[in-house]
Amino acid sequence: AQSVTQLGSHVSVSEGALVLLRCNYSSSVPPYLFWYVQYPNQGLQLLLKYTSAATLVKGINGFEAEFKKSETSFHLTKPSAHMSDAAEYFCAVRGSNYQLIWGAGTKLIIKP
Amino acid sequence: KAGVTQTPRYLIKTRGQQVTLSCSPISGHRSVSWYQQTPGQGLQFLFEYFSETQRNKGNFPGRFSGRQFSNSRSEMNVSTLELGDSALYLCASSPGTEPSTDTQYFGPGTRLTVL
Numbered sequence: 001a002q003s004v005t006q007l008g009s010h011v012s013v014s015e016g017a018l019v020l021l022r023c024n025y026s027s028s029v030p031p032y033l034f035w036y037v038q039y040p041n042q043g044l045q046l047l048l049k050y051t052s053a054a055t056l057v058k059g060i061n062g063f064e065a066e067f068k069k070s071e072t073s074f075h076l077t078k079p080s081a082h083m084s085d086a087a088e089y090f091c092a093v094r095g096s097n098y099q100l101i102w103g104a105g106t107k108l109i110i111k112p
Numbered sequence: 113k114a115g116v117t118q119t120p121r122y123l124i125k126t127r128g129q130q131v132t133l134s135c136s137p138i139s140g141h142r143s144v145s146w147y148q149q150t151p152g153q154g155l156q157f158l159f160e161y162f163s164e165t166q167r168n169k170g171n172f173p174g175r176f177s178g179r180q181f182s183n184s185r186s187e188m189n190v191s192t193l194e195l196g197d198s199a200l201y202l203c204a205s206s207p208g209t210e211p212s213t214d215t216q217y218f219g220p221g222t223r224l225t226v227l
Contacts (some may be wrong), residue, residue: 042221044204045218090154097167098212099168099170099211104154105154
């Protein structure tokens with residue numbers, strides 16, 4: 001069975017600081033991994049996805065994530081946080097039966 | 113291309129009523145997935161449709177149903193509304209045949225409040 005764990009329901013960083021959002025997964029099939037972002041009062045938007053082509057995946061808005069098979073992790077990072085990054089971030093892994101398995105989400109708070 | 117659209121954006125109903133939500137996917141997308149999002153439960157998968165066929169259903173009671181039309185537009189229906197059905201209902205469309213590996217494109221959601 002597939003599952004996703006996001007460590008920390010809320011993460012707070014100062015503007016300009018490193019952003020690190022953690023995602024660990026379990027999967028019985030070759031994983032496809034995703035990070036989506038949800039801004040207030042909006043739907044979700046794809047940030048980036050891992051499809052086995054490269055372990056370091058670059059996404060939109062300066063975010064990137066590294067797939068580490070040995071650690072079953074797919075953590076999301078950004079070198080320098082901006083106020084506009086304040087949102088909720090969701091990690092997801094390929095499930096069975098045409099379904100994505102979602103993490104619980106992490107709200108990123110940016111302190112001025 | 114126009115994005116995924118959902119109507120209505122906001123809805124207020126009372127317990128016991130029923131509601132129908134609509135989703136129009138991106139043109140050319142044939143897979144449509146529905147999700148319920150609540151603060152306590154996060155994103156919960158409701159069902160997925162492809163070419164008018166429901167291929168998967170999440171762990172929700174039979175009060176939740178859906179369908180997809182030949183133009184890929186989809187509706188979901190909730191009958192006998194309960195207070196716990198208050199949530200943001202999200203629709204997502206995918207360009208291929210496998211939404212668990214494709215990018216999903218989300219609509220803005222329908223905010224349902226049950227009083």
